[in-house]
Amino acid sequence: MDVCEGDVEISVPGARDGAAEGAGDDVFYNPTQELNRDVTVAALDAYAEREPRASTYLDAMAASGIRGVRAAAAGFDVTCADVDPEAVALARENLERNGLDGAAVERDANAFLHDSETVFDVVDLDPFGTPIPFADAAFANARSLVCVTATDTAPLCGAHQRSGIRTYTTLPQNTEYHPEMGLRVLLSALIRTAARYDTAAVPILSHVTRHYARTYLQLDARATSADDLLADLGYVHHCEDCLRRTHERDLIAHPPDACDACGGDRLLTAGPIYLGPIADPAFARSVREYVTDGMGEAARARRLLDTVAAELDTPTHYDQHRLCKQWSRPAVGMDEFVDSLRDAGFSATRAHYSGTAFKTDATVTEIRDATGE
């Protein structure tokens, strides 16, 4: 089967309807990740503008090679690697088919990254499930940017809590802001991993959908920068009764005995999670400029990047419908809702996690009062 994405056309083995990720014929090409790949190509273009010396790109888990082929078409010096020989042959064929230079190699990502003969400016980790088994090798060896996809959303967001604790060595909690919980758990683990190599892995763009979290981490190889970033790790204390959260930047958690808004004692503490900005707004705006009309998910990518660029960088978002249910109130349009918070003097924006998600510096009690009749 031939597939067109962006400026390239590749061949992939026929997809089987309903096959689980990584289990069926869609092992080599997952159409639901097209938005992820469109944003990747735009992010690579924007990154090349920001860091003109960044020219080599490793698609460390290439499968069909679609991501690497698109990166090569964007001008990067690309290597597609995979442990599966069929994937490597397919990636090679797809580079050739598009008349693009680039290598396709049959290598385990960890071994390849640690190989002293190869070094890449940009390393892309796009495994099935968690990227954690590959994080050490990426941060120890990449020169400039590490791009990471994680598809194990249930462990990340606390729905499969024990698995999340094991994989990410942090405590996730299942809350109504689960996509953001998942992203901040992932970022916490990646930032702590990079810090072991005296490197700050600074998130310059991140986004989450139902299927995956994706982040772009710019590397700063100074121990003091790693220390500064670690200061953004901490805890969220979440009240299950009134939905109030408090955020605590500290290495040690100091959970309150009771919620200071409603006095309830059903409190959840998650962490250490990353509490800092998930994106650099200037970079997100620049990425948005590189989304082209030829991209299959251009409209969604532009909407997503506009929202991410404007999103308040405070953790953690609220969901209007969840709050309205809590307060037995009808929901209103999101623009009207966010405007009432601003009219009351608070900072407020939509958040990209869902159509009813928003961020504000108001507390849950202040939100209720500012948006009530």
Ligand SMILES: C[S@@+](CC[C@H](N)C(=O)[O-])C[C@H]1O[C@@H](n2cnc3c(N)ncnc32)[C@H](O)[C@@H]1O
């Ligand atoms: C989710 S697919 C990659 C999808 C692809 N990057 C894209 O954008 O369509 C994951 C790939 O990782 C490969 N893989 C699994 N373990 C690996 C390892 N240790 N080193 C390199 N590749 C690996 C699998 O063979 C599979 O092709």
